[in-house]
Amino acid sequence: MAPPTDSAMEAAAPPCPASHLRWDLTAAQIQDATAKLIEKTKRVYDTVGALAQGDISYENTLGALAAVEVEYTVQRNMLDFPQHVSPCKEVRAASTEADKKLSEFDVEMSMRRDVYQRIIWLQEKLENSSLKPEAKRYLERLIKLGRRSGLHLPEETQEKIKEIKKRLSVLCIDFNKNLNEDTTVLPFSREELGGLPEDFLSSLEKTEEGNLKVTLKYPHYFPLMKKCHVPETRRLVEKQFNSRCKEENCLILKELVDLRAKKAALLGFENHADFVLEMNMAKDCQTVASFLDELAAKLRVLGEQERALMLSLKRQECEQRGLPFDGRLHAWDLRFYMNRVQETLYQVDQNLLKEFFPMEVVTAGLLGIYQELLGLTFRLEEGAPAWHPDVQLYAVQDAHSGQAVGKFYLDLYPREGKYGHAACFGLQPGCLLPDGSRQISVAAMVANFTKPTQNAPSLLQHDEVETYFHEFGHVMHQLCSQADFAMFSGTHVERDFVEAPSQMLENWVWEKEPLRRMSTHYKNSVPIPDQLLEKLIKSRQANTGLFNLRQIVLAKVDQALHTQMDADPAEEYARQCDKILGVPATPGRFCGGIWAVSHGDAMPHTDYWLD
Numbered sequence: 322m323a324p325p326t327d328s329a330m331e332a333a334a335p336p337c338p339a340s341h342l343r344w345d346l347t348a349a350q351i352q353d354a355t356a357k358l359i360e361k362t363k364r365v366y367d368t369v370g371a372l373a374q375g376d377i378s379y380e381n382t383l384g385a386l387a388a389v390e391v392e393y394t395v396q397r398n399m400l401d402f403p404q405h406v407s408p409c410k411e412v413r414a415a416s417t418e419a420d421k422k423l424s425e426f427d428v429e430m431s432m433r434r435d436v437y438q439r440i441i442w443l444q445e446k447l448e449n450s451s452l453k454p455e456a457k458r459y460l461e462r463l464i465k466l467g468r469r470s471g472l473h474l475p476e477e478t479q480e481k482i483k484e485i486k487k488r489l490s491v492l493c494i495d496f497n498k499n500l501n502e503d504t505t506v507l508p509f510s511r512e513e514l515g516g517l518p519e520d521f522l523s524s525l526e527k528t529e530e531g532n533l534k535v536t537l538k539y540p541h542y543f544p545l546m547k548k549c550h551v552p553e554t555r556r557l558v559e560k561q562f563n564s565r566c567k568e569e570n571c572l573i574l575k576e577l578v579d580l581r582a583k584k585a586a587l588l589g590f591e592n593h594a595d596f597v598l599e600m601n602m603a604k605d606c607q608t609v610a611s612f613l614d615e616l617a618a619k620l621r622v623l624g625e626q627e628r629a630l631m632l633s634l635k636r637q638e639c640e641q642r643g644l645p646f647d648g649r650l651h652a653w654d655l656r657f658y659m660n661r662v663q664e665t666l667y668q669v670d671q672n673l674l675k676e677f678f679p680m681e682v683v684t685a686g687l688l689g690i691y692q693e694l695l696g697l698t699f700r701l702e703e704g705a706p707a708w709h710p711d712v713q714l715y716a717v718q719d720a721h722s723g724q725a726v727g728k729f730y731l732d733l734y735p736r737e738g739k740y741g742h743a744a745c746f747g748l749q750p751g752c753l754l755p756d757g758s759r760q761i762s763v764a765a766m767v768a769n770f771t772k773p774t775q776n777a778p779s780l781l782q783h784d785e786v787e788t789y790f791h792e793f794g795h796v797m798h799q800l801c802s803q804a805d806f807a808m809f810s811g812t813h814v815e816r817d818f819v820e821a822p823s824q825m826l827e828n829w830v831w832e833k834e835p836l837r838r839m840s841t842h843y844k845n846s847v848p849i850p851d852q853l854l855e856k857l858i859k860s861r862q863a864n865t866g867l868f869n870l871r872q873i874v875l876a877k878v879d880q881a882l883h884t885q886m887d888a889d890p891a892e893e894y895a896r897q898c899d900k901i902l903g904v905p906a907t908p909g910r911f912c913g914g915i916w917a918v919s920h921g922d923a924m925p926h927t928d929y930w931l932d
Contacts, residue, residue: 341749342395343399347412348409351415351419358397358400359423359426362430365389368381369381369386382440383459387807394750395748397423400419401420406709406739407708408708421490425490428490437464447460453805469588469599470482481583489580499565499566504536507536507558510532513553514551520777537562540735542562544782545558546656547659550638581883606883606884613877617901623866624902627867631659632648652904652906659863663863676780677841678839678840679779680733680770687789687790690829694826697720702715714728714730715729726801728762728763729763729800730764733779734769734772744767744792745799746764747764751810753805762810764796783830787827791824794823799811799812833851833858836849837854
């Protein structure tokens with residue numbers, strides 16, 4: 322790959338290569354392809370690492386690494402993505418093992434001091450050359466990453482860092498696998514699920530004794546916590562949800578935090594948080610601590626007002642139902658009374674509102690809005706191969722030129738073993754290939770919305786519509802990026818910026834015109850009434866104090882785990898809940914699903930605050 326120039330970019334207008342991804346690999350094929358990918362990629366690194374200083378050139382060093390990175394990224398995603406989405410447990414297991422082997426290989430290649438030295442030599446050789454800005458940035462980033470791997474340190478220290486990095490990658494993979502494979506089911510009677518709508522109850526499977534099965538997946542957990550008026554049911558579900566995989570993941574979390582601290586120390590940082598923040602605008606954990614403290618202070622009065630309102634609603638609820646009132650808000654009360662604030666203060670009935678947001682209508686409206694906003698056209702590829710029959714594939718073109726832009730998959734419904742959050746996975750980077758042509762970008766949006774049944778369509782809560790719009794914004798960011806190098810394609814931007822496009826684009830779900838375009842009543846297709854729309858839009862400010870104070874709690878715990886020695890996650894979470902949120906944490910709550918990957922390594926773009 323030669324240094325890209327402006328004229329080369331202008332000439333790179335032939336049709337985009339198609340997607341190189343396939344989803345029909347068996348467990349054995351995944352294992353075999355993993356070994357071949359490692360062998361092929363290692364040959365390139367060996368060749369670069371063996372170059373004599375006088376033979377160094379852009380083409381045989383940076384160009385060679387950039388070229389193999391494109392191919393490796395696509396093949397790697399094809400091998401490790403099935404662990405999150407495949408309906409076959411054997412394939413998921415093979416994909417998880419492939420991820421572990423490839424992650425270990427990633428560590429090995431990131432610790433290649435011979436390759437790092439060749440990049441240093443190249444920088445010296447090209448010091449006064451006219452590299453394009455992105456090529457220069459690629460060169461500088463490789464050197465920066467080399468130093469952050471300790472390649473400037475003694476060999477003995479490098480070996481310690483290498484072993485830690487390998488262990489960290491395995492722990493992160495196992496942690497998330499445990500969550501994805503969780504199959505916890507809680508049986509409840511209809512009375513114990515009081516307050517939940519009939520369409521929700523009728524969608525639940527039954528035990529042999531006739532009780533209803535509640536899982537800990539999003540389509541069960543969130544509606545139950547918002548609408549069930551039986552406090553004990555909410556308490557049980559909240560505790561179980563936040564204690565998923567507690568035994569195994571507690572041990573993983575402790576080891577993760579310890580190893581991160583050791584690696585940071587070997588690299589000359591005071592703690593792991595400072596190591597991570599070096600690449601962010603904040604630069605150090607003291608800046609973060611000051612920001613969080615200042616924000617918490619500004620939100621304190623609003624939080625107190627919102628807690629007082631919720632307590633008054635709880636008193637009324639207890640009086641109406643003949644329940645004892647203990648004068649306190651508990652963790653299992655929060656979502657319920659946040660919903661009650663919307664219903665009483667803003668007169669927003671979420672059960673009524675969701676009837677205007679059937680999945681098909683929301684999807685059509687969302688796709689239409691994004692096409693109009695970004696000047697694109699989407700075309701559904703009927704019968705396109707995918708990893709599950711529910712998945713749809715769309716081809717994307719520039720509306721003006723007809724140029725292919727990329728493709729995206731929509732995988733919207735939960736199933737056993739599937740990734741449990743909402744996330745955008747980049748599957749194929751949009752970037753230049755060695756011949757100067759542009760490879761199209763491919764992404765997948767993976768979510769867990771309520772699946773339609775024979776008797777009921779998939780109806781979305783408004784906050785689910787917002788999540789849909791937000792995550793699809795990441796898909797568009799992935800596809801519309803015009804980077805030269807795979808390392809900078811799509812959402813592979815500076816961490817401080819990665820949420821900005823989606824947070825801007827999700828604002829459309831709070832405006833009347835786009836809301837009308839993505840809503841009609843599922844029974845008779847009548848439009849959503851103006852009065853209901855106005856109430857919904859006004860409710861945007863509901864609970865903002867407590868919501869953001871909870872975000873500060875999560876950030877504080879994350880910082881504590883990665884700045885203090887031997888900080889206990891549950892104890893720290895309980896302390897920050899009391900101090901900042903004013904709502905005590907559930908005793909024995911684990912909460913590891915948030916922090917384990919908050920300072921993790923290779924993960925898809927995802928929004929962990931949903932947990």
